[in-house]
Amino acid sequence: MKHQYILGISAGFHDAAVSVVRGDGEIMFAGHSERYSKKKNDADLCLALLQECCDYQIDTMAYYERPWVKQLQRLVSGQGIDWRNITVKQVLTNQLGTWLQHPPRQIQTYSHHLCHAASGFQTSPFDRATCVVIDAIGEFDTVSIWAAEYDQQGQAVYKKLWSQWYPRSIGLFYSAITQRLGLHPMDEEYITMGMSAYGQPRYVEECRALLEDNLHAGIDPDWLWLADNEDIAASAQVLTEELIYSVMRRAQEFNWSTNLVYQGGVALNCLANRNLGEYFENIWIMPCPGDSGNSLGAAALAHGKRLRWRNAFLGHEISGEYPVGAVVDHLLSNQIAGVASGRAEFGPRALGNRSHLADPRGIHIKDQVNEIKRRQKFRPFAPVILAEHVDAFFHMPRGWHHSPYMQSVGTCLRPDLYPGICHVDGSSRVQTVGPDGSGIRRLLEEWYHVTGCPLLLNTSLNIRGQPMVNDRADADRFQAAYNVPVFS
Numbered sequence: 248m249k250h251q252y253i254l255g256i257s258a259g260f261h262d263a264a265v266s267v268v269r270g271d272g273e274i275m276f277a278g279h280s281e282r283y284s285k286k287k288n289d290a291d292l293c294l295a296l297l298q299e300c301c302d303y304q305i306d307t308m309a310y311y312e313r314p315w316v317k318q319l320q321r322l323v324s325g326q327g328i329d330w331r332n333i334t335v336k337q338v339l340t341n342q343l344g345t346w347l348q349h350p351p352r353q354i355q356t357y358s359h360h361l362c363h364a365a366s367g368f369q370t371s372p373f374d375r376a377t378c379v380v381i382d383a384i385g386e387f388d389t390v391s392i393w394a395a396e397y398d399q400q401g402q403a404v405y406k407k408l409w410s411q412w413y414p415r416s417i418g419l420f421y422s423a424i425t426q427r428l429g430l431h432p433m434d435e436e437y438i439t440m441g442m443s444a445y446g447q448p449r450y451v452e453e454c455r456a457l458l459e460d461n462l463h464a465g466i467d468p469d470w471l472w473l474a475d476n477e478d479i480a481a482s483a484q485v486l487t488e489e490l491i492y493s494v495m496r497r498a499q500e501f502n503w504s505t506n507l508v509y510q511g512g513v514a515l516n517c518l519a520n521r522n523l524g525e526y527f528e529n530i531w532i533m534p535c536p537g538d539s540g541n542s543l544g545a546a547a548l549a550h551g552k553r554l555r556w557r558n559a560f561l562g563h564e565i566s567g568e569y570p571v572g573a574v575v576d577h578l579l580s581n582q583i584a585g586v587a588s589g590r591a592e593f594g595p596r597a598l599g600n601r602s603h604l605a606d607p608r609g610i611h612i613k614d615q616v617n618e619i620k621r622r623q624k625f626r627p628f629a630p631v632i633l634a635e636h637v638d639a640f641f642h643m644p645r646g647w648h649h650s651p652y653m654q655s656v657g658t659c660l661r662p663d664l665y666p667g668i669c670h671v672d673g674s675s676r677v678q679t680v681g682p683d684g685s686g687i688r689r690l691l692e693e694w695y696h697v698t699g700c701p702l703l704l705n706t707s708l709n710i711r712g713q714p715m716v717n718d719r720a721d722a723d724r725f726q727a728a729y730n731v732p733v734f735s
């Protein structure tokens with residue numbers, strides 16, 4: 248049977264990505280431009296990424312925004328119109344360049360927040376769900392709540408129940424705080440989140456006052472200039488959680504479903520995510536909830552029906568058997584090893600195929616890994632654990648007993664034994680791995696068999712300041728830079 252394929256595209260703002268969906272709903276590929284161009288958060292598509300899609304007969308292209316609405320938003324926000332990107336044809340010509348030899352049969356565009364909702368709902372296990380989208384800024388919506396279900400033909404149907412408009416924006420607020428702390432907005436929000444555990448929320452009301460302003464251009468650098476960064480981060484986190492939960496309460500009150508689909512960049516705040524189970528019984532966050540995930544959302548909307556979601560390993564493939572034995576042997580003798588095997592993760596978290604792993608036992612491992620990664624000492628590392636052992640090591644919040652994509656924090660029950668995977672507030676960003684036949688599952692099984700310890704420390708395999716390792720050549724560069732072997 249000859250299949251038609253849909254190419255979903257998110258590009259032109261930050262963290263460009265493409266996804267390919269086959270006519271029967273199979274997700275063939277999803278990848279980030281930055282992993283190919285090596286430019287962190289690369290806003291534009293690059294040829295090497297597009298070449299991954301060359302084998303597919305692209306019938307439809309689906310773009311994650313309506314370009315003219317985006318330009319209207321730029322006009323309103325004072326950024327001015329970009330006349331080169333008014334129509335989708337212009338955008339695609341600029342983004343695809345010579346790669347676009349044969350124009351597809353059709354080109355579709357969808358609203359930014361609808362793409363977020365679809366990237367979640369159509370990959371989720373639910374037949375019906377309340378979708379909540381919270382991000383910084385796409386077109387005009389900054390928060391939206393949707394009723395989603397499938398009709399009798401299996402077509403996904405979305406009804407917008409409520410939305411909040413720019414310039415009020417939870418994501419813009421958190422990004423502006425991130426910038427105020429001297430970090431990169433739209434990238435290093437996770438550092439702000441990690442830092443928050445070290446401070447006291449003394450400035451929640453000062454932060455609240457900021458919400459009245461348009462934070463698109465950032466915060467005055469002199470704002471709270473005597474305050475400790477950690478206290479600002481803690482205050483921003485407290486206020487952000489309050490705002491997120493008020494959205495969740497509102498979403499819950501529509502009484503549409505007890506299933507929550509949550510997308511948008513703010514859904515990466517795993518600290519805030521720990522309490523989502525207070526509002527909904529079942530939670531699904533697609534592992535790439537930010538704008539790059541909208542390439543899959545746009546493709547999902549063009550497809551119309553449920554996608555066949557299997558796992559987040561959708562990117563570039565490094566072929567060969569997952570190197571279980573070699574990694575375990577090296578961990579036993581050297582405590583630290585890299586692995587780059589199988590298909591790369593779609594989304595910002597390394598989930599075992601592009602991972603920097605370490606033996607989590609003992610008090611020195613965190614400093615050892617930090618020394619290699621040369622990052623701030625206060626930042627925690629995440630544990631990856633065999634799912635059936637999670638209760639013995641962590642208290643997981645309601646709704647997060649299974650956490651295969653590292654999207655919530657749990658409380659470590661033995662921080663004395665595993666300080667390397669615990670944050671200063673006792674939390675750990677836990678990844679549970681069920682019997683899914685994945686390489687990381689087989690590795691953990693073998694590690695447990697040999698050591699009796701069912702968990703490993705897991706952090707992303709990347710050279711400091713660079714995107715995650717994508718192919719074998721990147722892995723070789725990592726190996727040379729840090730003298731840590733990367734097994735394929």
Ligand SMILES: [Fe+2]
Pocket residue numbers: 359363382383384385511512537538
């Ligand atoms: Fe977005």
